[in-house]
Amino acid sequence: xxxxxxxxxxxxxxxxxxxAVFRIQFGILMFWSIIRFAANGWISKLYIEPQFFFSxxxxxxxxxxxxxxxxxxxxxxxxxxxxxxxxxxRWAIIIFFLSFTYIELMDKTxxxxxxxxxxxxxxxxxxxxxxxxxxxxxxxxxxxxxxKVPSWTIDSIKLLLGIVYFYAGLAKLNSDWLFEAMxxxxxxxxxxxxxxxxxxxxxxxxxxxxxWSGAIYDLSIPFLLLYKRTKPFAFILVVVFxxxxxxxxxxxxxxxxxxxxxxxxxxxxxxNKILEKLSEWLRISKSYFDNGAVYEFPKTWLRNxxxxxxxxxxxxxxxxxxxxxxxxxxxxxxEEGYRFSWxxxxxxxxxxxxxxxxxxxxxxxxxxxxxxFLTRFQEKQMSSQxxxxxxxxxxxxDHYQEQGIKDPExxxxxxxxxxxxxxxxYVDPNVDLTEIEPSFKHRTWLLPFDDEIKxx
Amino acid sequence: xxxxxxxxxxVFFLWSCTNNGPSGPNxxxxxxxAILVNWADNIIIPSFTDLSEATDQLHTSAETFSASPTQxxxxxxxxxxxxxxxxxxxxxxxxMGEAMQLRFRDNLNIYPTDTTEIKQNVSEGGxxxxxxxxxxxxxxxxxxxxxxxxxxxxxxxxxxxxxNIDAQNYRTYLTDxxxxxxxxxxxxxxxxxxxxxDEFVSxxxxxxxxxxxMMVNDYIYYYEKHLRAGKIGIPAGVFSGxxxxxxxxxxxxxxxxxxxxxxxxxASINFFNGTHFEGEAxxxxxxxxxxxxxxxxxGADLTSIINSQFQDAKNEAQTLNDNFAVQxxxxxxxxxxxxxxxxxxxxxxxxxxxxxxxxxVDYVDADGD
Numbered sequence: 001x002x003x004x005x006x007x008x009x010x011x012x013x014x015x016x017x018x019x020a021v022f023r024i025q026f027g028i029l030m031f032w033s034i035i036r037f038a039a040n041g042w043i044s045k046l047y048i049e050p051q052f053f054f055s056x057x058x059x060x061x062x063x064x065x066x067x068x069x070x071x072x073x074x075x076x077x078x079x080x081x082x083x084x085x086x087x088x089x090r091w092a093i094i095i096f097f098l099s100f101t102y103i104e105l106m107d108k109t110x111x112x113x114x115x116x117x118x119x120x121x122x123x124x125x126x127x128x129x130x131x132x133x134x135x136x137x138x139x140x141x142x143x144x145x146x147x148k149v150p151s152w153t154i155d156s157i158k159l160l161l162g163i164v165y166f167y168a169g170l171a172k173l174n175s176d177w178l179f180e181a182m183x184x185x186x187x188x189x190x191x192x193x194x195x196x197x198x199x200x201x202x203x204x205x206x207x208x209x210x211x212w213s214g215a216i217y218d219l220s221i222p223f224l225l226l227y228k229r230t231k232p233f234a235f236i237l238v239v240v241f242x243x244x245x246x247x248x249x250x251x252x253x254x255x256x257x258x259x260x261x262x263x264x265x266x267x268x269x270x271x272n273k274i275l276e277k278l279s280e281w282l283r284i285s286k287s288y289f290d291n292g293a294v295y296e297f298p299k300t301w302l303r304n305x306x307x308x309x310x311x312x313x314x315x316x317x318x319x320x321x322x323x324x325x326x327x328x329x330x331x332x333x334x335e336e337g338y339r340f341s342w343x344x345x346x347x348x349x350x351x352x353x354x355x356x357x358x359x360x361x362x363x364x365x366x367x368x369x370x371x372x373f374l375t376r377f378q379e380k381q382m383s384s385q386x387x388x389x390x391x392x393x394x395x396x397x398d399h400y401q402e403q404g405i406k407d408p409e410x411x412x413x414x415x416x417x418x419x420x421x422x423x424x425x426y427v428d429p430n431v432d433l434t435e436i437e438p439s440f441k442h443r444t445w446l447l448p449f450d451d452e453i454k455x456x
Numbered sequence: 457x458x459x460x461x462x463x464x465x466x467v468f469f470l471w472s473c474t475n476n477g478p479s480g481p482n483x484x485x486x487x488x489x490a491i492l493v494n495w496a497d498n499i500i501i502p503s504f505t506d507l508s509e510a511t512d513q514l515h516t517s518a519e520t521f522s523a524s525p526t527q528x529x530x531x532x533x534x535x536x537x538x539x540x541x542x543x544x545x546x547x548x549x550x551x552m553g554e555a556m557q558l559r560f561r562d563n564l565n566i567y568p569t570d571t572t573e574i575k576q577n578v579s580e581g582g583x584x585x586x587x588x589x590x591x592x593x594x595x596x597x598x599x600x601x602x603x604x605x606x607x608x609x610x611x612x613x614x615x616x617x618x619x620n621i622d623a624q625n626y627r628t629y630l631t632d633x634x635x636x637x638x639x640x641x642x643x644x645x646x647x648x649x650x651x652x653x654d655e656f657v658s659x660x661x662x663x664x665x666x667x668x669x670m671m672v673n674d675y676i677y678y679y680e681k682h683l684r685a686g687k688i689g690i691p692a693g694v695f696s697g698x699x700x701x702x703x704x705x706x707x708x709x710x711x712x713x714x715x716x717x718x719x720x721x722x723a724s725i726n727f728f729n730g731t732h733f734e735g736e737a738x739x740x741x742x743x744x745x746x747x748x749x750x751x752x753x754x755g756a757d758l759t760s761i762i763n764s765q766f767q768d769a770k771n772e773a774q775t776l777n778d779n780f781a782v783q784x785x786x787x788x789x790x791x792x793x794x795x796x797x798x799x800x801x802x803x804x805x806x807x808x809x810x811x812x813x814x815x816x817v818d819y820v821d822a823d824g825d
Contacts (some may be wrong), residue, residue, distance in 0.1 A: 002678075152549060179618050184815050185813055186811065186812070189814075190813065190814035190815075191662050192488060192662065193488075193661035193662050193666075194662075202486070244687050248735075250663070250816070310655060326703045348811055348814070350806075350807045350808075350810050350811040351807060352802065352803050352806050352807045354799070359697070364698065365697060365698040366693065366694060366695050366697040367689070367694050367695055368695070369685065369695050371681065375818050376673075377817055380817045415807050416807070416809055417807045417811045420811070420812070422756045422808060423804075423807040423808050424804055456612075
């Protein structure tokens with residue numbers, strides 16, 4: 001590609017309907033997610049009841065706000081509705097991004113790749129003119145109303161989806177996944193009660209079929225969705241794959257979000273049809289928006305800034321998943337560079353961590369009852385993830401200092417079992433964890449993993 | 457839109473196709489519901505039935521004693537108390553359904569008991585035993601105090617029920633406690649026999665709210681918190697730095713704590729292996745499920761690892777004094793080594809077994825990351 005073809009690409013335009021449909025779906029699904037989250041009682045259970053929250057490094061200042069936490073969810077839910085109808089869109093999507101990200105940063109116990117996906121997708125959407133068509137904003141403001149948008153605005157969403165799938169596929173290219181069918185071999189037999197599939201899931205060959213087809217699906221689906229001839233077939237695959245994951249795994253709204261998102265790969269004809277139906281149903285005139293205009297950013301610098309930020313965003317997205325290469329040791333064991341990398345469903349890790357508090361002044365020693373400070377869910381997450389263990393040890397240090405031990409030493413006796421292997425000692429039991437500060441440095445205080453997992 | 461109808465149909469078609477693989481009857485397939493049936497019919501309900509008979513007896517003994525506080529009646533009451541307390545060790549881990557609603561275990565066995573509160577209840581009257589704040593002045597530990605701990609010797613103890621200014625109140629309090637134990641137990645047993653059993657057995661799916669997941673979580677929680685920590689760890693000072701002899705179970709009985717511990721450990725072992733209550737028959741349980749999953753995975757033989765660790769803990773506990781309070785004060789190291797043996801199985805149960813069984817800890821969205 002030479003300079004001029006790049007320029008031609010960036011001046012190219014497309015019908016705005018796909019972007020509008022994407023915005024509407026996104027808003028509605030997010031609203032539904034928030035309602036579901038609240039209806040399950042999770043706001044209180046995850047963000048109000050626990051007395052301690054695990055923070056991301058550098059985001060310790062993001063904490064739940066007690067009863068006010070509900071307000072953040074209300075704001076986030078309202079913002080998603082505003083996004084759906086395209087009312088004060090830019091503000092709505094910025095507020096959605098901030099409130100949703102705040103919620104995710106409050107406690108990393110609940111970290112899920114798809115929550116991270118929602119965060120970065122909503123960040124991307126801040127810079128896209130998703131409100132220029134079939135929205136309240138476009139209804140009210142003629143300057144915004146446009147039937148066409150720059151091609152790159154639609155393509156950036158496709159690119160993000162492509163990265164998510166492709167990187168998830170790359171992450172599956174390891175010996176545990178491909179040659180041991182792990183962790184599927186642990187997870188699938190437990191789904192015995194699913195009608196029709198339950199018995200099949202007991203078969204080892206079935207675990208391998210799931211593993212290999214999952215990897216091939218992730219690696220190929222972005223391309224199959226891009227080419228016109230394979231597109232309908234690819235969409236069927238998307239639906240089957242995600243319905244399957246919905247049935248098999250507790251991953252909430254994610255399958256629906258991915259199925260809906262994949263529609264962006266289709267021609268605008270489909271999206272225009274969807275919007276026509278919607279117009280009939282809502283009794284509004286879709287043709288009101290069909291003005292033939294091309295969306296222009298209000299100021300040239302805004303356009304340039306948006307493109308600059310989006311470029312930087314994608315460069316980061318391409319690099320972040322590979323940051324694990326900077327660390328020695330087995331990624332699954334040390335989890336250095338594990339998160340934010342589309343490593344979805346790759347590990348079954350169970351752990352147990354018992355903390356010993358020593359008062360060096362009188363050599364008194366005792367063990368901590370974790371249930372005194374953590375919920376069951378938090379304890380489970382803490383005991384197999386080193387950054388949690390360290391953060392908790394520091395919390396314990398503060399707690400016992402308040403209890404009158406001047407300089408408590410804290411040691412962890414911990415065991416972790418990874419992907420069906422026998423449990424083995426995890427944290428070096430002779431290291432006083434209070435002496436170790438959280439950082440991005442390599443964790444020398446973990447014991448080595450006594451097996452090898454080959455691959456990416 | 458037509459296209460979409462076709463698309464959807466294709467999806468459903470593919471979906472249903474997945475059943476047409478070469479499945480047929482599968483001899484390897486494991487019947488998880490059989491575990492639930494075994495637990496409910498051969499362990500849980502018989503244990504509660506046994507306890508309910510014992511609590512009935514306990515209440516009768518308490519009424520007899522209350523009507524006529526003699527040494528002989530006191531001895532009978534103590535006997536009933538011991539039998540009932542032992543029977544309770546078999547159901548303490550089943551804190552689910554009605555038992556969970558009632559907070560059965562908290563009402564029956566919080567120790568150390570609050571003797572000041574007991575005395576206050578007795579002298580002031582008007583107590584409401586259903587209040588959670590009064591959990592630590594009722595149940596077996598409160599009875600322990602009332603029949604063993606009020607005085608230094610039996611004559612002194614009897615005087616509380618005869619000549620004490622509050623004697624009538626003591627008699628009433630005693631029977632109020634035994635009545636409450638009896639009522640609560642009957643409530644839980646009734647719920648099991650009139651509906652909950654079927655609900656429990658038919659909830660054989662997979663998920664944090666399925667019976668298997670709930671039961672295994674409860675079991676491990678019980679083993680870790682009530683057996684390992686409550687009966688051994690806390691008195692041995694594992695969580696406080698120095699031994700706390702007054703925190704042993706049945707503290708005032710001076711000599712019954714080991715019997716209770718042994719009974720509870722046996723109950724835990726029986727549950728793991730599916731051994732019928734008061735029987736030798738070995739039904740389906742976690743051991744069989746682990747064996748089944750293990751043959752699939754060629755992993756380590758977890759069942760025998762766990763069982764031999766149970767045995768090690770049992771053997772280690774043999775060396776302990778009948779009265780753990782004495783043991784803690786004379787040679788706490790033996791208590792600590794029993795704790796260590798119990799602790800080893802926490803790792804086996806909580807890490808290796810939970811992973812193998814793929815038990816959900818809680819109902820929250822979570823995938824493998």
